[in-house]
């Protein structure tokens with residue numbers, strides 16, 4: 001732990017210009033050198049990877065009778081996607097329950 005040479009406050013690690021530096025919360029004194037913990041802090045960033053989230057979603061989707069253009073199967077999952085910018089219309093998507101091929105509704 002380091003202290004501010006000006007006012008004695010505990011310095012707080014703060015991100016600046018892609019570096020972690022120590023900053024005094026009271027007088028905004030900044031250390032010129034990066035904090036020692038730099039490598040640790042950097043490496044712990046966003047390691048969370050969501051696996052199988054899409055599959056989980058698909059499994060809970062409602063089914064409807066639609067003919068798959070790929071294999072001709074007559075049952076598919078379906079969901080609606082709001083089309084960005086387009087006059088609030090939504091596009092219906094289908095995914096074949098047999099071959100998992102995905103297609104959008106053509107009107």
Ligand SMILES: [Zn+2]
Nearest residue numbers: 004007024027
């Ligand atoms: Zn200070």
Ligand SMILES: [Zn+2]
Nearest residue numbers: 068071096099
């Ligand atoms: Zn199919």
